[in-house]
């Protein structure tokens with residue numbers, strides 16, 4: 001048998017199911033990944049591991065190498081960052097307790113979001129948003145966005161975000177997520193590796209970004225996403241250089257949320273540039 005070259009296999013290490021704010025159940029998501037030729041995958045729902053076992057079971061059925069994952073919401077320097085944990089142990093107590101705290105914070109934030117929309121003259125959308133949250137432990141802005149589209153407030157989810165749910169808009173509620181230190185330690189204590197998600201999405205000047213990468217590295221962070229559905233090709237090239245500069249491995253993921261809402265399908269983002277070390281290098285069978 002010829003050896004598989006790490007860059008050439010179809011790896012997707014960032015996607016969402018209905019256990020968080022994705023549209024498809026874990027099982028249906030894995031079926032879609034299989035149909036798209038994905039050979040290794042991680043389901044990385046926001047702040048929950050509820051979908052892991054179903055995804056792992058289904059991936060085995062399709063002969064896909066499965067990596068347990070999560071995308072943890074973090075507040076750093078007053079901004080929200082996302083840290084993906086890969087190869088985590090979904091049964092680890094510390095990780096589960098940490099995620100539980102974030103989930104409780106999400107519930108409290110949801111109540112405040114609903115109130116801020118009421119203050120804007122909109123109806124109470126907490127119930128409708130919850131009906132879109134198929135995992136009752138995990139409510140997010142996307143569930144509000146879908147409920148607001150259904151209520152006819154905006155034609156699509158993107159417009160809801162632009163008009164209501166982002167900083168500076170009336171339905172936005174500032175929130176304190178986990179610290180970077182907590183996220184990195186929960187992930188690493190459960191045996192996983194910490195990956196900084198979609199770095200181009202954060203509004204950081206060059207110096208602050210440097211500080212973030214160095215702090216992340218000092219906390220044990222091992223990789224950054226280079227190719228993601230959130231990066232342009234130019235951004236992927238830039239973060240390839242950043243990965244090399246700071247000594248990070250590189251990850252690749254679609255950040256797929258659903259057929260109606262995502263630009264890139266599962267397994268369909270460009271390949272990782274050659275020069276970087278893939279984060280999945282050690283996980284090939």
Ligand code: AMP
Pocket residue numbers: 021046073139140141142157158161162257
């Ligand atoms: P939350 O973690 O609940 O604050 O929600 C963040 C999620 O909202 C992201 O993971 C995306 O799925 C979604 N989101 C954020 N900004 C936008 C946007 N401009 N358009 C569509 N979805 C967005």
Ligand code: MN
Pocket residue numbers: 016021046142257
């Ligand atoms: Mn999301």
Ligand code: MN
Pocket residue numbers: 071082197198
């Ligand atoms: Mn994210």
Ligand code: MN
Pocket residue numbers: 014015016071255
């Ligand atoms: Mn994501």
